Amino acid sequence: MNIGQAARLSGLSAKMIRYYESIGLLKAAHRTDSGYRVYGDDDLHTLAFIKRSRDLGFSLEEVGKLLTLWQDRQRASADVKALARQHIDELNQKIRELGQLRDTLQDLVEHCHGDHRPDCPILKNLESGCCP
Template identity: 60%
Template sequence: MNIGQAAKASGVSAKMIRYYEQTGLIPVADRKESGYRDYSDADVHRFRFIRRARDLGFSVAEIQDLLSLWNDRSRQSADVKRIASAHIAVLNARIASLRQMSETLQTLIACCAGDNRPDCPILMDLEETSEAPPTGVRSAGGVGQLKSRV
């Protein structure tokens, strides 16, 4: 099977298949005489696994771990569960952060007349006119310091 067919069958683009091979996520593919990569159904199976994991938001590094567990017949499901649990914590943190943003913004939007006048509470909030404290924490109600990847 050529890479294009494997891509269609798995839902992983040919570009990404090559990339995954290059980065070591998947083993180097066999080649036909022409130099074309040659894939089996088992390979496609693995690509589908990868795609599904990516759909669930796992990073490539996590997928690497999941793949090796998948291939390990003597694995312990606790290991899989641990990875998944760690990941869900990250997901939930992102959700919380986005929700915070969304709610703040929603409040501001609700206060904005949205007409032809220039006065706008959204811009006023962004100004955060509090000339006050360079000292410590920002004025209450703010969205807070978001360091995490969102």
């Protein structure tokens, strides 16, 4: 099949597929005489794997590692687990940070009377960086 159909079936865009090939995440696709990329079921499988990994928030670099592990019959599942764990830690870290930002903002918002008067504790805090 051509790239368009591969894109539709995998949920990626044609652009992304070409990009992934260009950065070496995918091995170069077979080509027709006229230069069209051709994909088979195996390739589609790989594309779907990438799509799913991206949806789970893995970076392309991490996806690369996962692909390597996936294609390595000798892999230890511990390796994969470690990678997933690391990603979970990163997610938790990010979640904590965002939560703190939200709480700070929430505090500020609650102290703002929010009417037409110009006096605004939020801006005051942004100025001074203290006393929320």
